Amino acid sequence: MADTALSAPNTSVASIQSSYMAQVQRRRLYGGLTLLLFVVLMVSGFTIADERNAGGFWDGLDQIGDYPADVLSEAWEKRADLPGLIAKFFPALVETINIAAVSTLIGVAGGLVLSLLGTRGLAKWPRLIPVFRRLSDIMRAIPEIVIALVLIFVLGGGPVPAMIAIAIHTAGALGKLFSEVAENADLKPVEGLASTGATWSQRMLLGVLPQVAPNYVSYGLLRFEINIRASAILGFVGAGGLGYELRNAMAWGPGRFDEAAAIFILLFGTIVFFDQVSSHYRNRLTEGQGQ
Amino acid sequence: MTAADLSLAKRQVEGLFRRKRLFGFAIPAGIAVYFVYIFFAFDLAGLAQRANLANAVTLASDSWSHKVHVTRNNRSGDVTYAVEGERKGTYPDGTRPDWVSGDEIITINLGDSHIVRYLPDNRTEIVIPGFPLIEVQAEGRQVTSNLPDDLPDWISASDRRIGITTPEGRITMTGARTEVFNYFPGWELFWFTLDSPYHGQSLGTILFGPQLDPTRSNLAGAVSDWWNNGMWRHKDVAWAIGETILMAFLGTMGAAILALPLAFLAARRFSPIMALRAATRRVFDFVRGVDALIWTVVLARAFGPGPLTGALAILITDTGTFGKIFSEALENVDQKQIEGVSSTGAKPLQRYRFGVIPQLVPVLLAQILYFLESNTRSATIIGAITGGGIGLMLTQAIQTQKDWEEVAYYIVLIIVMVMFMDWVSGWLRGRLIGRKD
Structure with a gap:
């Protein structure tokens, strides 16, 4: 990349742009994956907690105010x-x-x-x-x-x-x-x-x-x-x-x-x-x- | 500067010094007076009487040692051998510890020439060096013995119960049963219970030796027997720790997710309606002020005991805390970056995305990760109240007042768990927002 940048300025702009876009895409991918992992963790965590709780979340929700x-x-x-x-x-x-x-x-x-x-x-x-x-x-x-x-x-x-x-x-x-x-x-x-x-x-x-x-x-x-x-x-x-x-x-x-x-x-x-x-x-x- | 000015300045300085000297003495004196008041308010003088030193000794010795019970049922004549006297730690039929011998007469060698013999007809002989041979006969509800009236303080005797405590072990005798406790250092049966074929085998034998159980491979069998160990309940403990961390994770993250949009409502810069702003802030103050304790109590009524209740209690309390912190962070956002972004022709949404969010994220993440660690500790306590996680196991173990080795084990696990979460949150902070130094 450095060689092309020295020889041809036009291609260098294009290559910088394309490598920037690739970087942005990679970062978006990582960000998306992290978000996905987080959502999976939250949902599965909630399901496990709900299962191991004596009373279920949805059953209990309308009883919150009772006490x-x-x-x-x-x-x-x-x-x-x-x-x-x-x-x-x-x-x-x-x-x-x-x-x-x-x-x-x-x-x-x-x-x-x-x-x-x-x-x-x-x-x-x-x-x-x-x-x-x-x-x-x-x-x-x-x-x-x-x-x-x-x-x-x-x-x-x-x-x-x-x-x-x-x-x-x-x-x-x-x-x-x-x-x-x-x-x-x-x-x-x-x-x-x-x-x-x-x-x-x-x-x-x-x-x-x-x-x-x-x-x-x-x-x-x-x-x-x-x-x-x-x-x-x-x-x-x-x-x-x-x-x-x-x-x-x-x-x-x-x-x-x-x-x-x-x-x-x-x-x-x-x-x-x-x-x-x-x-x-x-x-x-x-x-x-x-x- | 004139002499009058000088004397004025001098007087001021002297006044300042006098005030400082007064403070320097008044504050320690105030604290000392307060401590005197506390001494009486907390009844520290009476503490010595209330304190139970025997409990402290039991706790200190039991937490690193275990005892094996040799029990003779004086009704049936059966003799059982059990670690900690628990059913799960009972020696299987036909096996017994190697310090017990004999069939008609069962001889228990406690070590250092202390010997107990279970004789036929519910008679017991106890040999203790430097003390005459003790003979005890159990009949019905009574015990009779040849003990003299003048007893040393390590023997307690009545016609119902005789207790002898020696450095090598303890012996109690009642009409119904005769029991010998032999003490050993270490946590017994931590890996395998006595009914497992892997008990007493070395690691090398389990890994490379011949197959011990024809139906299972050594490694799978050993792992499964350890995991399902009835005495130490490794499986339940692992689940309990998982539940505690789960409570902290769900509570912290849920609170952050809820608090972020609410924080925008409470921040002066983003929420133009004053009434709405004030209302949101009062909500934050309220849920924070009610405190996790009361939320736990209230939620436990609706959802029953378990990790979900704990997670929700943390979630609600921390929504208030996060809301306050986040809205303060939002108000401190630097306007220059937003202006810079808008000078490039950015639309409002893009101004938020590139002008506000990058400034906020490090502050928010740092707070969330800090709370994740601190909530692991809260989750332990909340678990003890609402019933879930390692906190519950710890309170149960303490309340039975005998499994102190398990209490010690849980305490170690809790400390390791909190330090692990501390490390995780530090590591995540390093990865996500860069190291502080």
Whole structure:
């Protein structure tokens, strides 16, 4: 092709055009094949899921509204009790929020240590960087429910197993995000501190932390949002808080739907409230940083 | 700069420093106070009493070891040998472990000179070095023994039940049955159960040795016996993991497909009607706020337990999340590229195709792939609630409180599964939108 291009400009335009068209066609073919594969995967996946489900998709579709309707109608009949029920379940809500808050605090501290020990240029023991990275990968990969269930067996039900489980996962997840931020930190303050004889923890505390704090706090807030949901879910498997009350109310079935409705309202309100608060502060933090 | 200016600046700086110092102490102090409150709110002091250390020891030792039960039914006199005492792990008739010998008198050698003898007439003799010979007689509902009144703490005895725990194994005796538990390291019967002809054969024998089962070729028979292993249920576990990944895949992709058109409705640039925009956004906020937990509960009522319910719960929640992210991405689309495309005389559809889509695709794909990994974890949890996938198997195994080796196995599989999905999503991201660095 290069030879013809040198000798005859006219043919070269034609050959470039034809090779471009061939490339476009090949890309379209690949794109089409990928799309086809995706559609096949979705359809067959849906069929398998539908088969292995207890109730079919098409049978269940018109029943989606039944349960919410039952709950709402019963709650509406007993609407006078609703404020009382909300007050009754408020302590459970506080417990759910406490689990999320404590585990976020512990997780942030753990993620901070993991990230600083696992970042090139900052690590105290550079040889151990892969160890700390794998450690945070593994902590991140463990779903909270695994640790929570095992700890419930050992420690008994209550908020502590959920707190530990969420804290471990949070530390792993934040360890990765934090270390991506810390990689971009300016090393000059660290070197300056090192020249004055500062210890490793002083260098990190005074040299790195002020640079990365806004990002870390922002990630921490995002994690807090996620952890509220996680702590509600873990309650459902026996770890206390709002989820636990929800499971009890649900197990009772009709007759206690007003309680279920009160818990739904509390949970929904809490999640939306903390989403808004956290996104407000996160926006402020990231805006303050943008140069 | 005058002296007045300087003193003003100094005062400002001092104020700033004071405020910073205050914050520097106030925040840690606030956190410390909060932790003190939590200490009492979570009743950490009472935790020590509630915690069951015996459970922790069982868990830690059972997760990497197994025990073989030698059970004598004192009514019929039959002796059975079973791994973990399960029917699926019972030794076939005529076979027994090699540390058991004798016919009239069955001698069980627990190792380190600890010997248990099942004598005729429901009598039992236990030899433990450094302790006098223990003789026990089971009669009806009672057990009588020659044990002294003053017992060491590794023996518990009443006239109904005697339990002896030694480092080599455990012995329990009641009127109805006498049982010896012998502990061994490792996960027993992981490959083949005792009724399979391939049990105890080395890999070399199975691959190259003589045919063990006349009706099947060695390889096919071995694979099928392993796959249908009743003890470890490899087939069910594989299906459960498949279901969990399926939930995550269907949920994530379905949410992305639903959220994309809705995101156009919610984006200021593409949706001129404000009321419609606001309504779409409220829908996103609502489905996100209701949370996967409540969606799971509601959907499980309509569709019953199973992977489809989990997939739909993920789908609905993530439609809200994706809708929010996608509409933000749409609003941040760079106008210059669209102008460039329209300057070539492109029609509106072509402007979308060549001006908007190429800017969007990397953002969308990155988010979708990230959620695919994170939803694998959610699917495990949702599976535990709604009943499907590996999450359900894990909760069931934990709730029976005895198959800790299976719990350990599932935990390892879950971690491997999540890390695998993490790797897949990273690999796909690399292939589709190029590496980050």
